[in-house]
Amino acid sequence: MLISNVEIIPGRRIIKHLGMVQGNTVRAKHAGKDIMASFKNIFGGELKSYTELLQEAREEATDRMTRQAKGLGANAVINVRFATSSIAAGAAELFVYGTAVELD
Amino acid sequence: MPEYENPEVPEGINVSEEHPLKEFILLACGIGAAVAVVLFALTLLAQNAAKAIPFEMEKKLAANAIFSADTENLKSSEFEKYLSTLANKLAKQQGLPEGMTITLHYSNQNIVNAFATLGGHIFVYRGLIDKLPHENALAMVIAHEIAHIRHRDPIIAMGRGATMMLILALFTGGDSAVAQQFLGQIGLVTALNFNREQELAADVVALETLQAYYGHVNGAEVLFEVLGEEEGEVPLAFLSTHPMTQSRIDHVISFRDEHDGRGELTPLPEYQ
Amino acid sequence: MYDILIFLTLMALGFFFGRRAEKKHFKSIRRREAKYRQILAFSERLPPPNTRPVESQLVSGNVVISVDYFKQIVAGLKTLVGGRLTSYESLLERARREAILRMKEQAAAAGAETIFNVKLETASITKGNGQQVGCVEVFAYGTAIIPIA
Numbered sequence: 219m220l221i222s223n224v225e226i227i228p229g230r231r232i233i234k235h236l237g238m239v240q241g242n243t244v245r246a247k248h249a250g251k252d253i254m255a256s257f258k259n260i261f262g263g264e265l266k267s268y269t270e271l272l273q274e275a276r277e278e279a280t281d282r283m284t285r286q287a288k289g290l291g292a293n294a295v296i297n298v299r300f301a302t303s304s305i306a307a308g309a310a311e312l313f314v315y316g317t318a319v320e321l322d
Numbered sequence: 323m324p325e326y327e328n329p330e331v332p333e334g335i336n337v338s339e340e341h342p343l344k345e346f347i348l349l350a351c352g353i354g355a356a357v358a359v360v361l362f363a364l365t366l367l368a369q370n371a372a373k374a375i376p377f378e379m380e381k382k383l384a385a386n387a388i389f390s391a392d393t394e395n396l397k398s399s400e401f402e403k404y405l406s407t408l409a410n411k412l413a414k415q416q417g418l419p420e421g422m423t424i425t426l427h428y429s430n431q432n433i434v435n436a437f438a439t440l441g442g443h444i445f446v447y448r449g450l451i452d453k454l455p456h457e458n459a460l461a462m463v464i465a466h467e468i469a470h471i472r473h474r475d476p477i478i479a480m481g482r483g484a485t486m487m488l489i490l491a492l493f494t495g496g497d498s499a500v501a502q503q504f505l506g507q508i509g510l511v512t513a514l515n516f517n518r519e520q521e522l523a524a525d526v527v528a529l530e531t532l533q534a535y536y537g538h539v540n541g542a543e544v545l546f547e548v549l550g551e552e553e554g555e556v557p558l559a560f561l562s563t564h565p566m567t568q569s570r571i572d573h574v575i576s577f578r579d580e581h582d583g584r585g586e587l588t589p590l591p592e593y594q
Numbered sequence: 595m596y597d598i599l600i601f602l603t604l605m606a607l608g609f610f611f612g613r614r615a616e617k618k619h620f621k622s623i624r625r626r627e628a629k630y631r632q633i634l635a636f637s638e639r640l641p642p643p644n645t646r647p648v649e650s651q652l653v654s655g656n657v658v659i660s661v662d663y664f665k666q667i668v669a670g671l672k673t674l675v676g677g678r679l680t681s682y683e684s685l686l687e688r689a690r691r692e693a694i695l696r697m698k699e700q701a702a703a704a705g706a707e708t709i710f711n712v713k714l715e716t717a718s719i720t721k722g723n724g725q726q727v728g729c730v731e732v733f734a735y736g737t738a739i740i741p742i743a
């Protein structure tokens with residue numbers, strides 16, 4: 219499955235446009251990590267647990283989008299966009315969407 | 323020319339197929355158990371820490387927080403003097419540690435209750451005394467409450483309650499006001515009372531005091547009979563921290579049989 | 595004691611009514627999705643090079659959906675242990691599909707056949723008491739291509 223955030227894949231031709239596919243997930247880390255992160259806020263620096271959380275969530279959302287695209291018989295998702303929103307405190311909502319297409 | 327179409331997207335990819343009720347029950351049980359374990363460990367710590375607070379400080383704490391207002395307008399009638407004298411005699415029998423004092427308050431309200439609280443203060447209500455037929459039962463009440471103070475039970479209970487509140491506030495993190503209230507309620511129910519072990523220990527000391535003071539413990543069981551009648555109205559008996567009334571009566575009787583403690587009952591003086 | 599009773603009542607109300615509303619909403623979404631299937635939506639930026647004359651128009655649809663009390667509590671508990679907040683997933687799914695449908699309805703009213711460059715925005719409007727989500731807004735917008743007869 220080819221995933222790209224441009225619309226034209228060099229050297230490939232789009233045979234079929236299959237419409238929008240989306241993937242989303244809402245995830246949280248356990249309270250212990252939340253507490254550690256709040257300590258980290260005092261000293262600054264990377265919040266490893268949250269980096270991890272968002273990365274995991276992004277991967278899961280992408281995976282779900284890919285599954286939708288497969289269900290449509292597509293072999294690529296183009297013009298992919300990621301969006302993050304905070305739905306609940308300490309939870310990350312990751313949303314990814316794009317157009318499923320069939321390349322030759 | 324590419325084709326454009328919108329086939330049907332398969333359902334259920336972006337939602338998890340888990341029954342919400344099952345998830346809730348699992349979560350509630352798991353988190354409940356974890357909170358209980360942490361609470362238990364930390365309250366145990368807090369109880370021991372609270373014991374280390376000197377009685378002088380406890381007294382000041384109580385004076386500032388609770389009794390600044392109502393200790394002054396207590397009128398001392400004959401009956402109150404009698405109660406104070408009785409309490410002092412019983413306290414002497416128990417041999418309180420250095421610096422520990424007992425202050426007895428009598429309240430002319432129709433409530434069947436008596437309790438000990440911070441700073442060595444004991445409250446006795448007329449409603450309870452009305453139900454007691456003789457001084458021996460009253461002495462049992464007072465000796466029991468003095469024993470609580472000697473064991474530092476009020477400050478331990480306070481330490482326990484404060485820790486519980488703190489932890490629950492931390493856990494819920496202000497996430498949901500109602501959840502916090504809900505947990506706070508549980509905290510209150512368990513925090514404001516002494517636990518069974520504390521009550522039983524106070525009973526034992528009270529019986530020993532009565533044995534030393536009167537030379538017998540006859541009549542002590544009447545207190546529990548009275549309390550048992552009152553408790554009949556409380557449906558949540560399993561939540562009550564007082565040991566089952568019947569087992570307390572049995573305890574008094576076995577103590578009496580062991581010490582051959584049968585003797586004359588002392589009547590109560592006149593009072594209003 | 596009364597607080598516990600109120601809490602349990604709210605939980606039960608949230609559970610039954612929330613579930614019923616969700617089922618009903620999904621049913622209606624599926625029905626309307628079938629109805630507007632002929633209107634095609636793509637997130638691609640550019641429409642195909644056209645041979646026939648067309649008009650374009652911005653179309654949009656938005657919806658605000660509130661979470662029920664039961665889901666809120668379950669999600670609140672779940673944030674303590676971590677992992678997927680499954681109760682919010684269906685909420686967002688409903689909101690997104692509904693927003694796209696409303697956008698399609700608007701496009702259909704304008705006589706369009708396709709919508710290009712569809713974008714979705716999510717915002718949580720009210721952060722309720724204690725930063726809990728109260729409701730979520732999804733806004734979908736795109737350019738409708740209307741063929742001139």
